[in-house]
Amino acid sequence: MVKLAGPTLQYALITDSYYVDSQNGDINLLNTCVGTYCMDHAGCQLCNFPPNCTYGQDVQINCSANSICLSPTSAKLMAKCRFCWQIDQDEQDCEETKHCMSWDTRPVRTACRAKPTVYCMGRRTFFKNVRCRWTNGYSWSKTLFLSITLGGFGADRFYLGLWKSAIGKLFSFGGLGVWTLIDIILIAVGYVGPADGVSKNSGSNRLGELKQVRILPVGGSDVIFDQPWSITEVKVHKSVENAVNINKTQRYIVSTMSYSHGLGNQMFEYAALQYYAMKHGAILLFPSDCLLRRAFKALQYVEYVEADELYDYVERNSESHIEAKACCSYLPDLPLPDRVSIVDGYFQSYRYFWPSFDGEIRKSFQFLNGVRERAVNVIKTYSNGRTTVGVHVRHGVDITWHSRNLQHGHLSAPVDYYQRAFSTIEEQYGQVVYLVVSDNISWAKRNLPDGNRTLYFIENTDREVDLAILSYCNHTIISTGTFSWWGAYLANGTTLYYKDWPKKGSQLEKMVDKRSYFIPTWKEL
Template sequence: VYNQLQCLIIARSVDGGLGNRMFLFASAYGLARLHQCHLYIEPWILFDLSGTFEPIHLPNLVNKTVYENLNKSLITARCLFSYYKADAVRMIAPFLKWHLALRQTCVYRYNCSLNDIEKMYSILKTQFPSDLNVTFSQLKQSFHSSDYTWIGIHIRRGDFLTFFKVSSSVEYLTSSMNYYRLKYPRSVFIIASDDKDWCLKHFGKRTDVIVTPKTYFHGHDMAALALCEHLIATAGSYGWWAGFLAGGDVVHDLSYPVRWQDCSRQTYFPPWFIFPPNITQLQNYSSSTEMTVTPQLTRGTL
């Protein structure tokens, strides 16, 4: 393998949580597949993903030993960039200012093996509840064959309240839930969030709402949302991926991404996302800035 390496995509670090790691892996894999390159992902990143997904095995994945031997053979770190094809560098250069745009763009705008990525991330580990002796796909099928329509809701709060100064309002969430209630009269909502006390306070008494237990970690919540048929998202990469894995309609709050991220909404949102009237109160983004929404598409039309 060492002598055959002519192009190598490397992913060594990533900030943030599970959603960011999923984007990092998907983008690196997409670039490697698109340009027929080998791929090196730091073992700790793969280990982190393996806590939620079944182990990922790729034929073009370079192990740490090969990577370290390659690294030792280089006189300077600058030489490492000779392993990138020039056209790949030109393609990603405009997005280096804000890497969030790169992650989303590579996943669907460049059609980087979208079906393969969906297949890899759909193999969720069934870790809840522990007494269920079924696969994730079997559990999802039982949900979809029931008399109810299961709608996932991911509510991102936590550091987004202070760092991005944005929080989806109760009015936005209620409006989005009513959209699905009208479309699917027998809807049941599963809410996952990093602030479940807030969710219980505002939605816990509703008979058609289930808030995931506080004992669930991010992998459990992702699996619960992926079981659903449609999704309501607020902000962040975690909700983006939950909507991707659910596979149906995704209603998203237009308050995110915020202006200073320099990530255009046309780049961030896939064409199958839909947008209700945006009534979230923003602290740092003018409500007069509207996104031009194109007719809704499905992933099958890409």
């Protein structure tokens, strides 16, 4: 591992980029160098930098081919002493990102790679925070202007290359104004963009240099501790270095918990990291702004570090950052070779904790008193001692209007699914009380079949309270997504789920292993 002491680099070895295989978790060397002239590509070489070289210093390095290559297979070269993540902007190519919004001032995280002619220490693929911008000549402000002035004729969508919907908009006169108004809103907030992929991070130099695009699970919002209840006070370390130096024999797993701000997504990530912590005898280091603190009393095996300091530490040590990008795979043997490992990922599989560590995970996910009291009050108000069934309806704009999420395979459960679920519940339990929570409660009110049923639609509550309500019900009808998944898991009763998620033939369907995602005792409809 490369060590840094002030501005001086103690020792280093350049290697090509490594990745975590989504199927078995093995770390593999990218095998793109075999049969080539390796000395023409820095990523196909192993280079020794002199010990104690100083950042920015010109030094001589000895390089040799790290694969089966054509001659020559060794060389002595001059290079600057620096990590790959320290190289200049024009020396790297960064991944296009389609999930960022060009209007947003907040940075997004993207993968970058040192160019073939650049020699540097550490992993050649690294991560950095960049700002979004539109590319290929598209202008967000121009699109918004066209939408406001000529949107009724479809000018905004013609400009973005969305010609099919533009024709429909033109001949319907902007949906008599309704479509035009909706488009103004969707363009303003970044949900509608160019047909070839809206946004690209500002760290990339050329469009299309790297084709891999990471689409995050949807849901969530910014981490803001403005909840109307008290959270658990915790000790916060000033830095990762301070935390790990308290006990130099203790192992640590550092995580940004930043793959998604969705509450259910973060619960999955924590559950898997708890598994790794138990397996390796490690302590988890999370940023102090981890949103799970808004919901739960105390997560086991977790200590906290000042958020900005932890993010800086991860960026400085990006060459050792292990990431599991596949959303729903089980990686039981993820290798953690270092005393301090950096791990992030989706880890959306029950197999990390059920049934072996069911008790441990339930102990961690104990709701804060303020959350619990609000949820219990709702249950008592509406149940009148009868059996309660929590119903989650996911029908927000992120999966009903967001074209890229829809193309990726996200979808909402249809009305007939809820009809069948109600009938199934009533056949087994008779007359029950349904408590409905939703990210679009007005849609749920208009569309859920009531008949002679007792349905209560819970409004104006925080998402932590919504999750607690689901978890305190006797049984659960879940929607698509991880939020209601966890509500059902914590409720531990009969659970019904929509079997046709993700969309058939989609990229998301290829990523999801349903056998590892849906607990076997749950019933599909």
